[in-house]
Amino acid sequence: MSATLNHLVNGIPSLGSYARAMAELEAVLNHPHSTLADLGDVIEKDPDITARLLKLGNSSFFGFPNRLETVAEAVGVIGIQQVQDLILASSVVEVFEGIGADMADMESFWKHSLACGIGARCLAIARQMPKAEKFFVAGLLHDLGRLVLFSRAPEQAVEIFKLYQSRRMLLREAEVAILGFDHAVIAETLMRSWQYPANLVNAVAYHHHPMAAGVYQLESSLVHLADYLVHAMQMGRSGERFVPALNQKAWERVGLATSILESIIRSIDEQIEIVQETFLKAPGKAVHR
Amino acid sequence: MPYVKLESLQEGMIVTVDVRNLDNMLLIPAGCALTDRQVNILNAWGIAEIQVEACGDSEGLADPVQQLPPETLEPLRRDLEAAFWEPVDTSPVQQEVFNLVLRRRAKQVLEKQPPKP
Numbered sequence: 001m002s003a004t005l006n007h008l009v010n011g012i013p014s015l016g017s018y019a020r021a022m023a024e025l026e027a028v029l030n031h032p033h034s035t036l037a038d039l040g041d042v043i044e045k046d047p048d049i050t051a052r053l054l055k056l057g058n059s060s061f062f063g064f065p066n067r068l069e070t071v072a073e074a075v076g077v078i079g080i081q082q083v084q085d086l087i088l089a090s091s092v093v094e095v096f097e098g099i100g101a102d103m104a105d106m107e108s109f110w111k112h113s114l115a116c117g118i119g120a121r122c123l124a125i126a127r128q129m130p131k132a133e134k135f136f137v138a139g140l141l142h143d144l145g146r147l148v149l150f151s152r153a154p155e156q157a158v159e160i161f162k163l164y165q166s167r168r169m170l171l172r173e174a175e176v177a178i179l180g181f182d183h184a185v186i187a188e189t190l191m192r193s194w195q196y197p198a199n200l201v202n203a204v205a206y207h208h209h210p211m212a213a214g215v216y217q218l219e220s221s222l223v224h225l226a227d228y229l230v231h232a233m234q235m236g237r238s239g240e241r242f243v244p245a246l247n248q249k250a251w252e253r254v255g256l257a258t259s260i261l262e263s264i265i266r267s268i269d270e271q272i273e274i275v276q277e278t279f280l281k282a283p284g285k286a287v288h289r
Numbered sequence: 290m291p292y293v294k295l296e297s298l299q300e301g302m303i304v305t306v307d308v309r310n311l312d313n314m315l316l317i318p319a320g321c322a323l324t325d326r327q328v329n330i331l332n333a334w335g336i337a338e339i340q341v342e343a344c345g346d347s348e349g350l351a352d353p354v355q356q357l358p359p360e361t362l363e364p365l366r367r368d369l370e371a372a373f374w375e376p377v378d379t380s381p382v383q384q385e386v387f388n389l390v391l392r393r394r395a396k397q398v399l400e401k402q403p404p405k406p
Contacts, residue, residue, distance in 0.1 A: 170374060228386070232372075232386050232390045233393065242374040243372050245374050251382050256311075258381065259338075262294075263335060265389055
């Protein structure tokens with residue numbers, strides 16, 4: 001089983017064309033005398049990141065009252081972690097760009113993933129989690145393993161879909177029946193090979209079984225709940241036709257009141273369009289200062 | 290009594306059910322005529338909607354599920370129920386999510402309908 005897993009994930013680049021920008025950014029961050037302007041200078045070298053950053057920074061996703069005009073301003077109010085997450089998310093979208101329409105409706109797949117990211121972030125904010133922004137990336141990447149399957153094992157992916165469509169079953173059950181493991185295990189293996197932080201890896205790895213996540217129960221529960229909500233809203237498609245079961249213990253672990261759900265659903269509806277535009281469409285001309 | 294979203298609440302609306310925060314602290318008692326300050330309090334606590342007395346101009350405020358005729362609503366409800374892997378009444382939170390999503394769908398259907406002459 002592990003040989004197949006390794007075969008699936010070996011050689012998938014983590015950052016694609018964004019690797020250089022990320023490395024330069026880290027170099028500036030590690031320098032003791034670096035300033036926001038220095039960070040802005042590095043980011044502005046990449047017009048794609050600049051445009052995405054300003055677009056997202058000026059959207060309802062953040063809801064800032066004043067228009068952000070420069071990259072340094074955007075970094076100042078959004079935070080460097082969010083900028084790194086933006087690059088990370090853009091890079092993952094880029095790495096898996098080549099998946100054909102015969103394999104999956106990628107627009108719908110990303111819509112589901114982005115909506116899950118928005119939902120996880122909103123739930124984390126409602127739960128007053130520190131660094132709630134990181135949950136956007138966790139939600140975005142929760143079905144990463146399916147992309148690996150589509151791109152690295154398309155024949156097995158077709159076999160899985162055939163089995164799945166032949167009876168009433170969940171897609172991940174069909175994955176286990178054919179492969180011996182599911183998409184969450186694939187994502188976990190890939191993200192570990194990319195040396196992603198443990199909280200992110202575990203939030204994704206256990207999003208179907210959050211109570212098995214040990215010290216990361218809360219992180220994985222938030223992604224689990226966001227995935228459930230977005231499936232229920234039928235916002236985009238991950239390939240799964242059913243709204244999977246809700247883990248009641250995960251809901252209790254998160255400890256929110258049901259009255260919060262309405263505003264979470266509304267936020268997903270309000271933010272999905274701008275987030276889709278930011279990550280999935282070629283950005284417009286960058287603003288340089 | 291209809292649930293009314295925060296952005297649609299107006300001063301003077303009569304609250305029909307006690308509004309409490311997550312710690313069960315009473316924020317607004319039932320029977321109270323809503324003030325702007327109370328709406329700000331609801332906003333601060335992240336409360337998305339409350340129950341108020343139906344008023345004359347209730348069409349824009351009423352639950353969209355109640356506005357759909359049964360012949361439109363029932364297929365919508367059945368389709369949505371069939372999409373869930375587990376029965377939707379398995380737990381209160383699943384029931385709440387189902388109701389919210391059904392309401393969202395009903396609203397989408399209403400928005401697609403041509404305006405009344």
